[in-house]
Amino acid sequence: MTATEPRTTQTTGSNGANGDGHQIGRSVSRIDAIDKVTGRARYANDLHLTGMCHAAFLRSPYGHARIKSIDTSEAEKLHGVVAVIHAATLARDMASVVEEEMHAARRVVKLFPGEGETVKYQGMKVAAVAAVTKEIAEEACDRIRVEYEVRPALVDVRDSIKDDAVLINEDSKPADPLPDGPWAGMALKNVAGQNHRADGDVEAGFKESDKVFEDTYVIPRAHQTYIEPHVSVAEVAPDGKVTVYTSTQGHFAVRSNLANSLRMPISKINVVGMTIGGGFGAKFGGVVDAYAVLLAQKANRPVKINYTREEEFLDGRPAPGAVIHVKTGVTKDGFIKARQVWALWDTGSGSGGCGATSRVKGVYKYDHFKMDAYDVNTNKPAPGAYRAPGAPQATLAGEAQINKICAEMGWDPVEFRLKNMREGEQLAFKETLKAAAEKAGWSTRKKGENEGWGVAVGEWTNGGGPASAIVSLHEDGRVRVFYGLMDITGTDTAMAQIAAEVLGVRYEDVTVVRGDTDSAPFGTASGGSVVTFSFGNAVKRAAEDARNRVLEQAAEHLEAAKEDLELKDGKITVKGNPESSVSFAQVGQMALRSKGGPIVGRGSFASEPSATTIAVNIAKVRVDPETGKVELLEIYNSLDVGKAINPMACEGQMEGGLVQGFAWGLMEQMRYAPDGRNLNAGLLDYRVPTALDFPDLETVLVEEPTKNGPFGVKGIGEPPIAPGVACLVAAVADATGKWIHEVPLTPERVLSALKS
Amino acid sequence: MNQLVTLNVNNESYPIVVEGRTRLLDALRDKCLLTGAKEGCSTGDCGACTVLVDGQPVTSCMVLAVSAQDKKITTVEGVAKGSELHPVQKAFMECGALQCGICTPGMIMTSIALLNENPKPTRDEIRFGLQGNLCRCTGYDKIVDAVEQAAQLQNAK
Numbered sequence: 001m002t003a004t005e006p007r008t009t010q011t012t013g014s015n016g017a018n019g020d021g022h023q024i025g026r027s028v029s030r031i032d033a034i035d036k037v038t039g040r041a042r043y044a045n046d047l048h049l050t051g052m053c054h055a056a057f058l059r060s061p062y063g064h065a066r067i068k069s070i071d072t073s074e075a076e077k078l079h080g081v082v083a084v085i086h087a088a089t090l091a092r093d094m095a096s097v098v099e100e101e102m103h104a105a106r107r108v109v110k111l112f113p114g115e116g117e118t119v120k121y122q123g124m125k126v127a128a129v130a131a132v133t134k135e136i137a138e139e140a141c142d143r144i145r146v147e148y149e150v151r152p153a154l155v156d157v158r159d160s161i162k163d164d165a166v167l168i169n170e171d172s173k174p175a176d177p178l179p180d181g182p183w184a185g186m187a188l189k190n191v192a193g194q195n196h197r198a199d200g201d202v203e204a205g206f207k208e209s210d211k212v213f214e215d216t217y218v219i220p221r222a223h224q225t226y227i228e229p230h231v232s233v234a235e236v237a238p239d240g241k242v243t244v245y246t247s248t249q250g251h252f253a254v255r256s257n258l259a260n261s262l263r264m265p266i267s268k269i270n271v272v273g274m275t276i277g278g279g280f281g282a283k284f285g286g287v288v289d290a291y292a293v294l295l296a297q298k299a300n301r302p303v304k305i306n307y308t309r310e311e312e313f314l315d316g317r318p319a320p321g322a323v324i325h326v327k328t329g330v331t332k333d334g335f336i337k338a339r340q341v342w343a344l345w346d347t348g349s350g351s352g353g354c355g356a357t358s359r360v361k362g363v364y365k366y367d368h369f370k371m372d373a374y375d376v377n378t379n380k381p382a383p384g385a386y387r388a389p390g391a392p393q394a395t396l397a398g399e400a401q402i403n404k405i406c407a408e409m410g411w412d413p414v415e416f417r418l419k420n421m422r423e424g425e426q427l428a429f430k431e432t433l434k435a436a437a438e439k440a441g442w443s444t445r446k447k448g449e450n451e452g453w454g455v456a457v458g459e460w461t462n463g464g465g466p467a468s469a470i471v472s473l474h475e476d477g478r479v480r481v482f483y484g485l486m487d488i489t490g491t492d493t494a495m496a497q498i499a500a501e502v503l504g505v506r507y508e509d510v511t512v513v514r515g516d517t518d519s520a521p522f523g524t525a526s527g528g529s530v531v532t533f534s535f536g537n538a539v540k541r542a543a544e545d546a547r548n549r550v551l552e553q554a555a556e557h558l559e560a561a562k563e564d565l566e567l568k569d570g571k572i573t574v575k576g577n578p579e580s581s582v583s584f585a586q587v588g589q590m591a592l593r594s595k596g597g598p599i600v601g602r603g604s605f606a607s608e609p610s611a612t613t614i615a616v617n618i619a620k621v622r623v624d625p626e627t628g629k630v631e632l633l634e635i636y637n638s639l640d641v642g643k644a645i646n647p648m649a650c651e652g653q654m655e656g657g658l659v660q661g662f663a664w665g666l667m668e669q670m671r672y673a674p675d676g677r678n679l680n681a682g683l684l685d686y687r688v689p690t691a692l693d694f695p696d697l698e699t700v701l702v703e704e705p706t707k708n709g710p711f712g713v714k715g716i717g718e719p720p721i722a723p724g725v726a727c728l729v730a731a732v733a734d735a736t737g738k739w740i741h742e743v744p745l746t747p748e749r750v751l752s753a754l755k756s
Numbered sequence: 757m758n759q760l761v762t763l764n765v766n767n768e769s770y771p772i773v774v775e776g777r778t779r780l781l782d783a784l785r786d787k788c789l790l791t792g793a794k795e796g797c798s799t800g801d802c803g804a805c806t807v808l809v810d811g812q813p814v815t816s817c818m819v820l821a822v823s824a825q826d827k828k829i830t831t832v833e834g835v836a837k838g839s840e841l842h843p844v845q846k847a848f849m850e851c852g853a854l855q856c857g858i859c860t861p862g863m864i865m866t867s868i869a870l871l872n873e874n875p876k877p878t879r880d881e882i883r884f885g886l887q888g889n890l891c892r893c894t895g896y897d898k899i900v901d902a903v904e905q906a907a908q909l910q911n912a913k
Contacts, residue, residue: 036857039792277858655895683801
């Protein structure tokens with residue numbers, strides 16, 4: 001293996017070039033920063049179309065109930081109401097919405113439940129109204145009369161699988177009973193999906209082990225809590241053409257969702273992706289867009305849906321909770337031999353997620369692994385993707401238990417991991433762990449009273465998605481990148497840096513233009529850490545194509561061979577003869593009159609995954625023995641980024657993800673009453689971290705290139721969230737001697753563990 | 757009931773018609789067409805709608821427009837001097853203190869008020885001052901860097 005030295009990239013806040021002329025590896029400001037600091041960036045909610053109306057939803061007040069009747073007549077009479085829709089008003093073949101999400105199952109759900117059907121969670125949409133003002137739309141919703149017959153609700157997956165449990169999806173069949181594990185022989189009702197895997201022979205592995213550990217970990221649902229709620233604005237042209245302006249991570253994904261749910265060809269739908277105020281996996285369509293279109297069609301006016309924060313908590317698509325039982329066998333000389341996992345994922349009224357149980361396997365070399373994992377229905381909204389979907393939950397079980405094993409066996413948790421980690425070409429697991437450990441001073445770490453240290457690693461392999469881009473040269477010498485990428489993490493900036501690097505111009509000389517779905521060539525949605533990898537490859541290829549044309553044009557002008565030319569500093573020069581050169585602007589102008597025509601490069605990339613990367617967290621905490629409050633004292637993190645196109649942006653991804661991970665372990669949980677009512681549908685009660693909750697973060701980038709990534713790029717958006725929960729549990733155990741198996745580690749939970 | 761009020765926003769007068777219940781946030785966004793202040797929660801918890809009223813940061817979703825008459829309102833659109841950005845804006849750009857940007861206008865307004873009150877804050881004081889503004893992208897570290905850098909920029913003047 002050809003590991004590069006782990007490299008620490010210092011954040012300087014410097015905006016200048018790094019001196020060697022390279023455009024990648026520069027910590028430049030985001031290309032959209034100027035619009036965002038001045039208030040000019042246009043988000044979907046900033047849009048106001050002429051004649052635009054506003055929507056409101058009537059939602060189920062119950063966690064589980066059968067609808068006996070719906071009467072909208074009083075709502076329709078209200079002055080100012082322009083459209084009322086519910087199950088009975090929709091064409092039969094239109095009454096479903098297809099939700100396709102990154103790393104979540106494709107599922108078909110009805111837009112609204114009708115009379116005789118059931119509402120499956122509090123906040124489920126029953127009807128929608130558009131009116132000239134939002135207040136009138138809300139008033140109209142209040143006038144809709146719905147009669148319900150309340151049913152018993154299920155809020156814990158361990159109750160949902162029981163023999164006497166009510167069925168949430170009435171057509172679901174019980175899964176085959178399990179032969180072993182905590183739920184052996186049970187009915188397994190309300191199972192909405194399952195995933196099984198068996199590598200080697202776990203029974204043999206446990207026999208070879210000197211000691212076997214078994215633990216059950218419980219992690220609640222968490223909400224992505226993007227600060228911008230879902231917004232969608234739809235308008236319909238007289239010929240039926242639909243245009244949707246929306247807050248999304250993937251406008252092509254929204255288009256295909258709409259085509260499926262509205263039974264329309266994609267050519268009749270144009271989706272304009274506005275600046276997005278955070279997504280973290282939740283914004284791939286399915287939540288608001290189809291309703292906006294249906295209301296706009298019925299009203300024959302543009303309609304805006306602007307979710308409230310309460311609606312986000314009641315009817316968003318949060319991350320599933322999970323109950324994960326893990327059994328691990330180790331030898332007394334410190335090697336893992338086998339792991340077996342049983343998992344129930346809380347997928348609410350939907351499905352998708354249990355496959356992530358695979359991540360309990362971790363980054364370790366051992367032969368025997370077996371898992372039986374289930375999506376289980378509860379009376380909560382369907383789940384969505386949340387940054388490294390399923391990884392924080394699975395990593396809690398996998399990694400917190402590794403720490404527990406180390407503590408009980410007297411092993412150092414860093415050394416144990418180094419000893420068991422997989423190695424291989426393009427992998428830098430050990431280097432990445434060592435880099436964080438070194439930064440944290442792990443081998444000489446000290447702790448005071450009630451203080452403790454934790455470490456955990458999370459892995460991720462980004463997939464690839466199809467991506468395409470066009471790179472052209474304008475007559476003023478500026479380079480333009482055009483594509484259909486939705487920028488959530490700073491990827492436009494990275495793409496400009498990649499194009500600049502290939503063409504030998506400055507990053508500042510590149511303009512990035514994002515097209516809507518009518519104009520842009522196809523590109524995958526921004527999620528799963530695929531974008532810098534996939535679009536980066538497409539942009540690099542397009543820039544290389546354009547470069548070739550630039551060289552042809554310059555060669556003709558300079559009367560030199562293409563091979564003898566170099567592109568640097570915005571000029572094309574004959575090697576060894578600096579006098580003989582031509583500028584990009586001149587080449588751009590000449591091309592207009594040349595045989596080859598204007599300079600346009602094309603690049604496409606098809607789906608393929610990169611090499612695996614890991615994120616490492618190390619934390620020092622203090623636990624107040626009087627109150628149970630956990631204070632984060634020091635946090636170190638490292639990540640193998642492959643190649644940092646923009647180190648400052650990489651750090652931003654790592655730190656943002658890290659805080660989300662720790663927050664899930666420390667404070668975040670969606671809480672439900674036994675009847676299915678959500679108990680914390682607001683930011684006062686669903687606590688996300690503030691600046692006060694975290695110390696300064698020490699962030700280290702490691703660069704072990706992947707062969708098929710542009711310049712070696714690995715996907716880095718997802719992995720930073722994975723290890724935080726496990727790291728925190730381990731640190732609190734080190735401080736208190738108590739292993740707590742359920743998160744978040746709220747003061748009351750920690751205090752009760754201290755008293756046990 | 758509709759009433760005519762005049763808001764003084766970024767040193768310009770906006771005569772607008774509002775209802776008694778109209779929030780300052782809606783008056784700014786829908787009537788003055790200044791959409792820089794963002795709505796994240798409508799309950800005063802996220803800080804995305806923060807503007808300055810007589811120099812003090814307030815969550816404009818919790819203030820009635822009528823009560824802001826005769827006061828000096830500053831929004832993110834009003835902090836640059838022409839094309840010269842405010843030091844806080846510059847520092848946010850340079851330090852990578854923004855990602856999705858939806859919290860940024862509120863963060864910037866709170867940071868400006870913080871530095872007006874305390875021109876040389878420690879990192880802990882910055883964290884304390886920003887606790888009413890939620891950011892879900894950055895993990896806050898680079899925002900604290902930016903406020904620190906803005907303080908240096910301002911103090912160097």
